Amino acid sequence: MLDHASVVTASGVHKQFHLPASKSDSIKHSVIQSFHKKNRESEIFRALKGVSFEVKKGEFFGVLGRNGSGKSTLLKILAGIYQADQGSVSVEGRLVPFIELGVGFRPDLSGRENVYLNGALLGFSKQQMDARYDEIVAFAELEDFMGQKLKNYSSGMKVRLAFAVATHADADILLLDEVLAVGDASFQKKCYNHFRELKKNKKTVIFVTHSMGLAKEYCDRGVLIEGGEITEQGEIEKVADAYTQLFNTAPAAKSIPSKKKKPKKRWGDKSVKIVSHSLKKTNELITFKVRLESKKLTDDYVKFGFQIKDAAGKLLMGANNLNVPGGKSLDFSSSRTIELEYEVTNILGNGTYTLSATVNKDGGTTVCDQWNAIEIVDNTRDSVHYPLVAPGKVTITSSQKGSAR
Amino acid sequence: MQQDFASRLQYARILIREFVISDFKIRYQGSVLGYAWALLRPLMMYIILYVIFFYFLKIGQGVKHWPPALMAGLVIWSFFAEVTKQGLTSIVGHGAIMRKMNFPRYTIIVAASMSALINLLINMLVVLIFMFADNVGLSWGFAVGLLYILEIFIFGIGVALILSTIYVRYRDINFIWDVVTQALFYGSAVLYPVSRISSVSLVAAQVLLLNPVANGIQSFRKYAISQDTSTIVDLSSNVIVQAGPHIITVVVFIYGVYLFSRSSPRFAEEV
Numbered sequence: 227m228l229d230h231a232s233v234v235t236a237s238g239v240h241k242q243f244h245l246p247a248s249k250s251d252s253i254k255h256s257v258i259q260s261f262h263k264k265n266r267e268s269e270i271f272r273a274l275k276g277v278s279f280e281v282k283k284g285e286f287f288g289v290l291g292r293n294g295s296g297k298s299t300l301l302k303i304l305a306g307i308y309q310a311d312q313g314s315v316s317v318e319g320r321l322v323p324f325i326e327l328g329v330g331f332r333p334d335l336s337g338r339e340n341v342y343l344n345g346a347l348l349g350f351s352k353q354q355m356d357a358r359y360d361e362i363v364a365f366a367e368l369e370d371f372m373g374q375k376l377k378n379y380s381s382g383m384k385v386r387l388a389f390a391v392a393t394h395a396d397a398d399i400l401l402l403d404e405v406l407a408v409g410d411a412s413f414q415k416k417c418y419n420h421f422r423e424l425k426k427n428k429k430t431v432i433f434v435t436h437s438m439g440l441a442k443e444y445c446d447r448g449v450l451i452e453g454g455e456i457t458e459q460g461e462i463e464k465v466a467d468a469y470t471q472l473f474n475t476a477p478a479a480k481s482i483p484s485k486k487k488k489p490k491k492r493w494g495d496k497s498v499k500i501v502s503h504s505l506k507k508t509n510e511l512i513t514f515k516v517r518l519e520s521k522k523l524t525d526d527y528v529k530f531g532f533q534i535k536d537a538a539g540k541l542l543m544g545a546n547n548l549n550v551p552g553g554k555s556l557d558f559s560s561s562r563t564i565e566l567e568y569e570v571t572n573i574l575g576n577g578t579y580t581l582s583a584t585v586n587k588d589g590g591t592t593v594c595d596q597w598n599a600i601e602i603v604d605n606t607r608d609s610v611h612y613p614l615v616a617p618g619k620v621t622i623t624s625s626q627k628g629s630a631r
Numbered sequence: 632m633q634q635d636f637a638s639r640l641q642y643a644r645i646l647i648r649e650f651v652i653s654d655f656k657i658r659y660q661g662s663v664l665g666y667a668w669a670l671l672r673p674l675m676m677y678i679i680l681y682v683i684f685f686y687f688l689k690i691g692q693g694v695k696h697w698p699p700a701l702m703a704g705l706v707i708w709s710f711f712a713e714v715t716k717q718g719l720t721s722i723v724g725h726g727a728i729m730r731k732m733n734f735p736r737y738t739i740i741v742a743a744s745m746s747a748l749i750n751l752l753i754n755m756l757v758v759l760i761f762m763f764a765d766n767v768g769l770s771w772g773f774a775v776g777l778l779y780i781l782e783i784f785i786f787g788i789g790v791a792l793i794l795s796t797i798y799v800r801y802r803d804i805n806f807i808w809d810v811v812t813q814a815l816f817y818g819s820a821v822l823y824p825v826s827r828i829s830s831v832s833l834v835a836a837q838v839l840l841l842n843p844v845a846n847g848i849q850s851f852r853k854y855a856i857s858q859d860t861s862t863i864v865d866l867s868s869n870v871i872v873q874a875g876p877h878i879i880t881v882v883v884f885i886y887g888v889y890l891f892s893r894s895s896p897r898f899a900e901e902v
Contacts (some may be wrong), residue, residue: 252801252802256800256801304728305733306733307731308899308900309731309896323732329727330728332653335657339652341647343653346646347646347649347728347734348647351641352645574808
């Protein structure tokens with residue numbers, strides 16, 4: 227791969243946006259503002275601060291970063307939608323961006339007319355679209371609805387149509403946003419199959435994602451963008467791990483950096499502490515192992531617990547050393563180390579979750595080791611696996627007689 | 632997106648075509664008479680103006696072939712007004728697409744002007760009917776008249792490029808242009824023969840005809856309908872003044888192209 231030529235090169239790309247307190251879009255306003263020079267210069271948001279990287283031909287290149295890190299700005303500069311303030315971007319070949327699906331879709335036109343309009347934006351003439359039309363409609367599975375106006379489509383149908391057009395764009399280089407893969411499970415599968423196909427066919431793809439699972443599955447190399455700068459680049463494993471680390475140091479993604487102090491990631495008196503931990507995940511099970519070590523032999527009543535929260539911070543599940551089958555008290559009176567291994571049903575849907583662990587004693591009044599986001603649970607499912615339910619109970623009785631109805 | 636000039640041009644052509652078609656379909660959706668409105672609107676305007684200005688105020692009476700001349704003036708004026716008005720708002724109106732795709736921005740302006748051009752062609756049929764009804768035959772002069780309409784088109788595109796660029800920054804221009812359009816309408820000798828002005832003040836008439844739209848309308852009337860009309864060439868012997876409307880057209884168009892191509896790379900983030 228290294229001997230291939232670079233097809234996308236970004237060197238020292240800077241971009242800043244002026245964020246006036248209120249955008250001046252009347253002449254009166256800008257006349258007034260010109261007398262308040264300070265006010266005018268105050269709000270400058272530096273979205274990108276010197277970003278450089280190269281994408282080689284045939285590479286699946288991941289762009290990782292949290293919301294507001296500058297990913298979208300970078301994409302738009304690569305796509306030529308925004309202009310870089312400093313630095314340059316060079317692209318060799320036909321680059322087609324898919325920042326959003328269905329660009330230029332008009333609700334008052336029929337599905338058919340929108341396919342042609344969308345195709346035109348991708349550079350296809352009517353004749354070229356005629357040749358692709360049937361295939362697109364078949365991919366979208368919307369044969370019976372093409373004459374309907376788009377405003378009568380469900381959102382899922384719109385997305386399917388748009389994605390179908392997108393898959394038929396003959397591009398040398400594709401800019402893909404992970405958010406493209408929306409819709410129901412079977413359509414998602416179709417999208418990911420398409421991504422796999424692209425990879426197989428050695429298309430150059432720049433792939434923006436929040437998901438470590440997807441990044442590791444598809445990408446060869448990548449960059450991690452944080453606060454408008456590349457903080458890690460190279461092999462995707464390394465980049466993805468660096469991305470995971472971000473969640474260990476900051477609680478949640480913020481679009482504009484706040485001056486508020488971030489909550490501490492790990493704290494406690496460390497009289498008993500977590501010395502190692504690991505997480506394994508399959509579609510069915512989450513296995514979390516942790517090793518605790520006490521400073522001294524003690525008969526203190528020590529408790530361990532963990533919680534899994536979603537990106538919004540909502541508690542989804544949790545367990546301690548007592549409330550699951552096999553649970554018992556932690557006894558540090560004869561051994562200074564104790565290992566715990568949890569096996570819990572993976573009831574999580576697609577998404578990124580954080581796992582936090584707590585060691586406390588004295589009935590919870592003394593925190594020994596509180597470790598927020600000790601693990602990131604990056605749950606990527608190809609499709610929804612049933613049963614996606616918490617363990618419970620169901621009673622199914624079948625009638626002895628054949629004619630139960 | 633595309634690399635070489637030929638494929639960029641091809642891309643622009645495809646885009647303009649689809650923009651025009653979809654605009655066209657949407658505009659007349661849900662109206663019973665549909666495209667007939669493109670004809671009915673100038674006709675109704677014509678009836679109002681004819682009754683008030685020609686019949687009651689007696690403006691234009693005694694001028695040869697005034698009814699078709701008035702109709703031609705109205706149609707050409709609406710064409711210019713439509714090109715500029717549609718162009719002005721079109722860039723901002725396409726903000727959503729511009730933020731997601733990199734395509735030649737001028738295609739939006741050209742597409743907007745194309746629908747005005749289609750309307751003009753259809754309305755020209757009405758002008759022809761008025762001409763025949765008033766015993767004006769079709770001559771080579773009509774072709775010359777069309778050249779002057781082409782000049783108005785180029786001038787209109789230039790104005791639309793400038794206005795749409797300003798509109799991205801300053802929404803005030805929309806209201807300002809409304810007023811200017813009104814003023815130009817009365818100042819373009821659409822409703823009255825230029826002789827009404829030149830008989831009072833020759834200089835005023837000359838200034839009025841420096842406007843490419845006014846001179847274009849008078850020239851169309853002169854060559855296609857009736858010799859009984861004065862253009863800038865008839866009212867001034869100074870070559871520079873005679874070429875004035877053309878110079879203004881070229882300057883406005885070149886400045887429009889310059890301003891637009893300089894500003895359009897940043898439209899996506901400013902709009």
